[in-house]
Structures are given as structure tokens and as C-alpha cells.
Amino acid sequence: xDPSCATVHDARRSxxxxxxxxxxxxxxxxxxxACASRAHEIRAFCVLPGGFSMAGGKLTPTHDIxxxxxxxxxxxxxxxxxxxxxxxxxxALSV
Numbered sequence: 506x507d508p509s510c511a512t513v514h515d516a517r518r519s520x521x522x523x524x525x526x527x528x529x530x531x532x533x534x535x536x537x538x539a540c541a542s543r544a545h546e547i548r549a550f551c552v553l554p555g556g557f558s559m560a561g562g563k564l565t566p567t568h569d570i571x572x573x574x575x576x577x578x579x580x581x582x583x584x585x586x587x588x589x590x591x592x593x594x595x596x597a598l599s600v
Contacts, residue, residue: 517552526550551586553579 507521516522530547534540553575557563562574576583 513554549587
């Protein structure tokens with residue numbers, strides 16, 4: 506996607522990755538077979554700095570995400586990136 510990105514840290518700050526993800530989320534939101542209602546739409550996003558693993562406590566044995574564990578670990582980042590006025594403007598999807 507962006508050859509200048511060698512790490513997740515790089516990708517988190519890459520406009521090319523942001524555009525790629527935004528386009529994918531917009532396509533999902535526009536697909537009524539995938540996104541059944543406005544309640545299912547993706548309106549904002551951020552790329553988290555770490556991976557998810559069972560050993561790290563972020564995945565179950567069936568590889569489902571442990572939402573509470575992820576939310577607790579990244580609460581300040583999620584709040585800052587998704588709910589601050591600046592980030593809402595930068596990451597908002599046109600719906």
C-alpha cells in the first residue's frame with residue numbers, strides 16, 4: 506500500500522493507508538448486503554499501535570477479539586483519536 510511504511514507506527518501516520526482504509530469503510534457502508542443499517546456503519550476509525558494475540562490477552566482461543574480487553578488497554582488512545590473534535594474531522598467518513 507505505502508512502501509515507505511515498515512512498521513505499524515509508520516502506517517498509523519500514513520495518508521495512503523488512511524485513504525485506503527477510508528475507501529474500504531465507505532464501500533462497506535454503501536453495501537446494503539454487508540451494512541444492514543446506519544447503526545452498523547463505520548463512521549470513524551484509528552489504527553491501534555499493537556497487534557492482538559491470545560498470549561497478549563486480546564484474542565480468545567477461537568481468535569475472537571476480546572473487546573473489553575482491547576478497550577481497556579487502548580482507552581486513552583481510542584478516546585483521543587476517535588472522540589476529539591480534530592480527529593473526528595480528520596477520520597470521519599462521508600456517509
